[in-house]
Amino acid sequence: MxxxxxxxxxxxxxxxxxxxxxxxxxHRQLGALQPDISTNAAGAVVAYPAVRSGEAAQGAEVYRSxxxxxxxxxxxxxxxxxxxxxxxxxxxxxxxxxxxxxPTVQLGNSRLGPDLANYGERLGTxxxxxxxxxxxxxxxxxxTCAPVPFLFEQRPIRSSGPSPEALVLKGTAAxxxxxxxxxxxxxxxxxxxxxxxxxxxxLPEAQLPLVEDANAPK
Amino acid sequence: MNRPAPTPACAxxxxxxxxxPVLYLLGGSILWLLAGLGLALLASLKQHQPxxxxxxxxxxxxxxxxxxxxxxxxxxxxxMGLGLGLWLLARTGGTKMAAPGIAFIAGxxxxxxxxxxxxxxLVEGPSxxxxxxxxxxxxxxxxxxxxxxxxxxxxxxxxxxxxxxVPAQWFVLAALLALPVLMITSQVMLSLFPxxxxxxxxxxxxxxxxxxxxxxxxxxxxSLYFFxxxxxxxxxxxxxxxxxxxxxxxxxxxxxxxxxxVGGPVPAWMVTVSxxxxxxxxxxxxxxxxxxxxxxxxxxxxRSTALRFAALSAISFTLVxxxxxxxxxxxxxxxxxxxxxxxxxxxLFLFGFVGPALFAGYYAVVPKLAGRxxxxxxxxxxxxxxxxxxxxxxxxxxxxxxxxxxxxxxxxKIGFPEVAAxxxxxxxxxxxxxxxxxxxxxxxxxNSAWLLVECLLPFGKPALALFTETSTAGAGK
Numbered sequence: 001m002x003x004x005x006x007x008x009x010x011x012x013x014x015x016x017x018x019x020x021x022x023x024x025x026x027h028r029q030l031g032a033l034q035p036d037i038s039t040n041a042a043g044a045v046v047a048y049p050a051v052r053s054g055e056a057a058q059g060a061e062v063y064r065s066x067x068x069x070x071x072x073x074x075x076x077x078x079x080x081x082x083x084x085x086x087x088x089x090x091x092x093x094x095x096x097x098x099x100x101x102x103p104t105v106q107l108g109n110s111r112l113g114p115d116l117a118n119y120g121e122r123l124g125t126x127x128x129x130x131x132x133x134x135x136x137x138x139x140x141x142x143x144t145c146a147p148v149p150f151l152f153e154q155r156p157i158r159s160s161g162p163s164p165e166a167l168v169l170k171g172t173a174a175x176x177x178x179x180x181x182x183x184x185x186x187x188x189x190x191x192x193x194x195x196x197x198x199x200x201x202x203l204p205e206a207q208l209p210l211v212e213d214a215n216a217p218k
Numbered sequence: 219m220n221r222p223a224p225t226p227a228c229a230x231x232x233x234x235x236x237x238x239p240v241l242y243l244l245g246g247s248i249l250w251l252l253a254g255l256g257l258a259l260l261a262s263l264k265q266h267q268p269x270x271x272x273x274x275x276x277x278x279x280x281x282x283x284x285x286x287x288x289x290x291x292x293x294x295x296x297x298m299g300l301g302l303g304l305w306l307l308a309r310t311g312g313t314k315m316a317a318p319g320i321a322f323i324a325g326x327x328x329x330x331x332x333x334x335x336x337x338x339x340l341v342e343g344p345s346x347x348x349x350x351x352x353x354x355x356x357x358x359x360x361x362x363x364x365x366x367x368x369x370x371x372x373x374x375x376x377x378x379x380x381x382x383x384v385p386a387q388w389f390v391l392a393a394l395l396a397l398p399v400l401m402i403t404s405q406v407m408l409s410l411f412p413x414x415x416x417x418x419x420x421x422x423x424x425x426x427x428x429x430x431x432x433x434x435x436x437x438x439x440x441s442l443y444f445f446x447x448x449x450x451x452x453x454x455x456x457x458x459x460x461x462x463x464x465x466x467x468x469x470x471x472x473x474x475x476x477x478x479x480v481g482g483p484v485p486a487w488m489v490t491v492s493x494x495x496x497x498x499x500x501x502x503x504x505x506x507x508x509x510x511x512x513x514x515x516x517x518x519x520x521r522s523t524a525l526r527f528a529a530l531s532a533i534s535f536t537l538v539x540x541x542x543x544x545x546x547x548x549x550x551x552x553x554x555x556x557x558x559x560x561x562x563x564x565x566l567f568l569f570g571f572v573g574p575a576l577f578a579g580y581y582a583v584v585p586k587l588a589g590r591x592x593x594x595x596x597x598x599x600x601x602x603x604x605x606x607x608x609x610x611x612x613x614x615x616x617x618x619x620x621x622x623x624x625x626x627x628x629x630x631k632i633g634f635p636e637v638a639a640x641x642x643x644x645x646x647x648x649x650x651x652x653x654x655x656x657x658x659x660x661x662x663x664x665n666s667a668w669l670l671v672e673c674l675l676p677f678g679k680p681a682l683a684l685f686t687e688t689s690t691a692g693a694g695k
Contacts, residue, residue, distance in 0.1 A: 004383070007383070008391065010468075011391065011468065014468050014469055014472050015395060015399050015432075018424075019399065019403065021488075021491070023421060026417055026484070026485060027417060029485055030415065031413070064344070064345075065344075066275075066280050067280015067281045067283060067284055067344050069348075070280040070283040071279070071280070075482050075483060077481030077552065082553065082628050087627075095483045096483045096485075098483060099415045099416050100415045104418070105346075105415060105418040106346055107419045107479075108556070109478055109556060109560070110558070111556045111623075112265065112641075114634045136268070137268075140635060141635070142635060142638070142639055143268075143635070144265065144638060146264065146279040146280070147268060147269060147272045148278065150273055150275040
């Protein structure tokens with residue numbers, strides 16, 4: 001192994017092989033992935049996933065820029081791969097198609113906080129509690145989620161009366177008398193994004209579990 | 219250090235040409251180490267004290283985390299590794315570094331870009347890709363700069379004197395070839411023309427593993443392969459083992475790209491291949507470890523600071539190789555993946571293996587280039603002592619905490635708040651370990667700064683004399 005060219009060629013071959021395996025082949029396999037087109041119960045043709053629109057799409061940028069991905073994953077692992085589904089983080093595993101239209105895919109690699117792949121679905125029909133962003137410990141005691149008070153504005157209550165958007169804050173978090181805390185545009189965008197997170201759609205590659213019949217014999 | 223005093227820098231012409239850019243890269247990396255650890259310490263504190271500086275958007279946990287990783291990986295590990303790698307190519311080739319002026323300018327650009335980049339992460343937020351958090355435009359500049367530096371490495375290698383090549387050269391070449399491939403691919407496919415969907419995560423994972431195993435690890439191994447025999451005074455036990463270890467390392471390491479995506483929404487074959495490669499990495503780990511451990515028996519460790527750091531590095535290398543192989547299989551990753559356990563392995567790899575290997579080189583090379591020994595002899599002892607204690611606390615707290623966190627998360631009946639609450643104590647311990655570790659790195663900065671002042675004094679004296687003469691003359695009038 002005294003010859004530079006031999007070492008050089010060997011290394012180039014190894015790197016090209018790795019590049020082919022981990023960049024080119026996955027691109028070939030997934031690069032042309034399309035949304036799933038199906039007909040829903042009402043007979044309308046729907047595409048999944050849909051491109052996020054308006055505030056939710058802008059909220060994805062807020063989510064990225066605050067580095068929420070440092071603590072929150074957006075991937076439900078298969079049933080035989082940990083307790084994600086038993087924990088209620090999703091009804092089925094996350095598949096590649098779920099993230100098709102995310103401008104920046106934020107799968108995440110740490111679960112200091114809960115998984116958010118289906119956060120919007122967990123909220124149900126409730127609106128997103130904005131107070132959770134201002135003071136996470138207000139809704140989940142001992143939460144270590146980073147508060148983002150800079151997405152809110154504390155201002156004197158206007159003569160026209162308190163803003164309908166003002167947060168209901170108690171205890172030490174409450175603003176001084178005569179002031180109120182209202183969300184800024186970015187807070188509303190982030191809330192819209194979190195509200196939009198959900199993957200419980202049946203796909204050919206990921207079936208939803210059958211709804212168990214409560215009366216069925218066990 | 220009982221080694222004979224190094225020859226003065228200018229007695230050897232090869233040192234003068236190579237010295238300045240190498241010293242610049244090494245010195246700059248020490249500053250980044252301290253900056254990165256400061257950011258990491260703040261981030262670690264915020265893991266359990268979320269209200270600390272909460273009203274300041276710049277120091278949100280997510281941004282601090284990304285900024286500290288960037289400062290450490292690109293500022294400290296990469297820069298010091300590159301400086302040592304270029305020095306090693308010149309030294310083992312018996313030649314001068316090619317175009318030292320360009321190397322120096324590239325080093326300046328590297329640091330300027332990185333400073334802007336880390337500031338950019340704090341102000342604008344990270345890119346969202348964990349292996350390359352810097353803002354896109356800056357990555358373009360960094361890609362050009364790093365490619366230029368790697369090309370200079372090749373040019374230096376091409377100028378080498380005839381004779382057999384040595385393992386240190388192979389490893390540096392592997393690293394210098396891998397970095398541009400990783401940088402250009404991730405730059406093009408994540409930033410310029412971003413891939414759609416989870417392909418981003420695939421490329422991010424491949425780039426991240428590549429930066430650790432094909433860029434930093436070969437540079438660290440080059441340092442160990444060169445300095446352990448050089449300072450220990452014994453030749454490598456087996457050249458055949460070195461060859462096998464090298465090729466097996468490069469081959470298996472390049473196929474571990476998706477090992478952090480177990481259970482994720484990516485093609486299953488990629489994960490399977492990556493797990494297999496992570497386990498098979500035990501083969502090169504065994505070959506390399508045997509070769510290194512046999513060369514440096516405990517009896518020679520007292521000889522120099524550099525050897526002590528090299529020994530710490532070699533032990534961590536073996537340990538992290540075995541732990542990675544044991545915890546890579548799917549059944550282990552389903553529990554330990556996405557917890558603090560991978561953090562422990564990463565810290566053992568970076569701060570236990572790569573860092574000490576580079577510091578072995580630092581303590582050996584800087585006195586040669588500066589032409590004088592480090593002024594304080596106690597400082598390296600404090601450095602290695604606190605490094606070992608801090609690293610031990612960090613790795614154990616993340617490892618045990620992550621292990622317990624993983625098992626708790628796998629049990630769907632335990633509520634998430636409870637899991638998070640039980641993790642608290644381990645996160646606090648981790649902060650303590652990190653604080654000790656960071657404190658342990660300050661002596662090397664002080665020692666290096668002192669050395670710099672001593673080196674500059676001879677130039678300073680005439681200037682000072684000139685200044686005093688003028689002022690006395692001025693006063694006499």
